[in-house]
Amino acid sequence: MRCAVYIRVSTDKEEQKQSLENQKNMFYQIIEDRGWDVYKFYVDVDSGTTDKRENLQRLIEDAEQRKFDVILAKELSRLARNGGLSYRIKEIAEQNRIHIITSDGAINTLEGNAQMFGLYAWMYEQESQRISERIKGVLRTKARKGEFKGSTPPYGYRVTNGKLTIADDDTPNVVRRIFRMYLEGKGFDSIARALTREGYPTPTQVIGKKNAGQFWHGSSVKIILSNPHYVGDLVQGGQTTRSVTSKVRENVPKEKQVTIRDAHQAIILREDFDVVQKYMEGRKQQQAKPKAKKHMFTNYLFCADCGKSLWYVHYRKGYVCGNYYKHGKHTCSQHRVKEKELMQVILTDIRNKAETLNEKVIMGRLEANVLQARKQAEKQILSLQRRIDKLKEEKTGLIRLLARGNITEVDYKEAIDSSNAELTSLQEQLLGLKSLQENDDTTGNLVRLKKELRKFMKLNELTSEMVHRFVDKIIVEADGTVNIYYKFAPTALISA
Template structure:
């Protein structure tokens, strides 16, 4: 037997978003509940049930309690839906109109919007469509204003993301500071990774040590629910989470804004922007990880990081390249015979001999010859630090000094012109506001000046990068010497040691393919702009 509308549920629907909070207390959930409760009592509506979405935009209809209400309606349990006004139901005028004019009538549901005088039982109000359109316009206009504010904050180098990065907390002045509970965990993750421990093993280690995952920590400390939250196992870490942390520049004190965007306020799907479109600011907060460790991790990420069964990853990942086609070389493991593991050119693996040759080189031989060469080089550096410094810096110094003077002059001129253009644009804007020039004239002139300013800023960034590289060159030589003193007796190659001394290894094809007698020529590029060519033949490698 079907229930009459009076026997069915009267759904009292309340909704509040951040934008609605700006309108004041009148839109609060508490106020909506009081109003709807009184209206239902005064007008004889019984069997009332509240459906509440607190913190959800009216632009989207993917709201948990709204969906629950619709599910109850489709089961035939709801006879009437009452909201404070039309905007509580939604701010997308097409979808809101569809619910009012099609979906509710199809399900024999009476709809009432108290403040807007809408009651479907009394017939359609011809102004409903107009009101829905203005509700939609309000949402779009508010979104536009919020985006403008966010853009201004982003351009000042302020963080615009609402989610706190794991490892950080907010200070009293709203800045990121390391969280004493989780910052050591972040540092531990980076240290484990640079020492050759894969993400799967790191995840298992953290779980074994009862360290909460980022989503579980956020839930128990701040009461915030995040994607991936598993309360039945709060110590479960995922590879995806760890990989995201290992490439996140926030841990070296850098703020990167506008990594993602959306097409409009109605489409919430995140679109990833190109790196060139990001707004990146260095040294905005205290780092947890030093830059050398972070850069080491990024180099390793450039290669294949698949661990073997013991959880160890390839120590040369991201360092070995084909000398001919310049593509990376990847380790091919032979599970039953580890001594036959070898590196192959990626182009050859993908396209065969038509594009490049194998450039096959034994992992065991490469490991032995690099270990031997590093022992020789570091011993020489320790014994002759001043002579090494002179040799390492001599080649590039004269040319760099000439270029440095030119760049410094150009940098000063660019900075002066950028400041002048800023002043010109400001004066033009004042003239437009005061009516001294027309809007069309302002846009024509300002567009040209802004283009020139943008080009100068791009050029300035390039010059700053060059100057930074020159400063880094000196630092790299000093670091190389310090590392040679630090690693006195290198017994085993690790990713940390390799990346402290070597930036790239290029492998040439053997003079005779598949020959067991003929070795590969390899070129080792050290981090101090020094390179050395060797020939790898197993019989010549000292294993002591």
């Protein structure tokens, strides 16, 4: 486990410097005793009531990126005397699966001991809650004045002096076109495909979001069609946090939301917007049917070119590439395959496999291979275990060298990173070999396979159970050729 150590002293006086060295030595011993790795020492000379401490902020940033597994401190007050900050550190640690341990024994989340958090944080939590309510009150006041308080304006708008204004680019026309296409009878995905095909910027591209998607999605179209901002109404306060110590957001009832009618210039006529809402509700009720059955090859068919799953299309009585079906021919080709034809191909293959399976020849080869593999595995396990033990000893030696100042933190980190990378690889290999040894039942598997194949030979049609038992995956080429990978065969069978 990677351990981050936080040390805070109030002043830089000589006695505090000595305390700093004593704490470091104590933490080195704790880390060595537990067999952990030193990630970094974070040291601040400042008051515990502020969260502006430079190295505390670095600790929090590194925790959010999960650069370590444990935070070690002398006591909780070294990390924070502020209730809100205590909960913040606790929340960040929980979200990133990081444990907090104090050397005074008060806190040890690794062992389930976290009761002291409430004692330290309680007196500050009520004040934090009152501050939060005051801030919410200010935001509600601004909302009632018609000021937009969101972080991102709706597609087609910009924020100017706190107000929504229509953007001076082509995005407002895109919004109008989306509403027009929907009223013409096109669905969410159909509209999305048209916008993608014609190269209109997506909402994430407009706001400059990192890794913004180039494809429009039906969900984005639906959000635009449902947004009352487009008729000039400013609706805010739709969500709120449960409490000052929680980031979980929940919806606010409509009657408690702040709505200002005609707060800004509209892009869509109100009557058109109302018609769209009724139309959407009607379609929603129309589509509220029992869940469609899962088709025979759902989750088994994959496109050879883009790797996406193939989707069943009713009017085609078969499957097509999901990427093609959703975004159009400029993203991929159809890769079409008929369900009935594929069922017949697989049924014929399975029957042939059952008829040609030579049990004596295969069993002889398997037994010889298994015996040789077992001996080789035992040698590998012994060699791996010796190397793992050696690396663990070397890591303990590195901590001692670091504590004595014989190596720098940079040298230590480089050596530890190298050792940990090798340890991870070796332990994965060891686990895999042991698992193979424990679960090896080649003979039994062959007997069961032959029995199952013969059982299904009596059936006249392919069943879902047969597909589940024998088929691993099916790759479909652009011309409809399928490469069938069976669970009992090392290579694919290519069929038309």
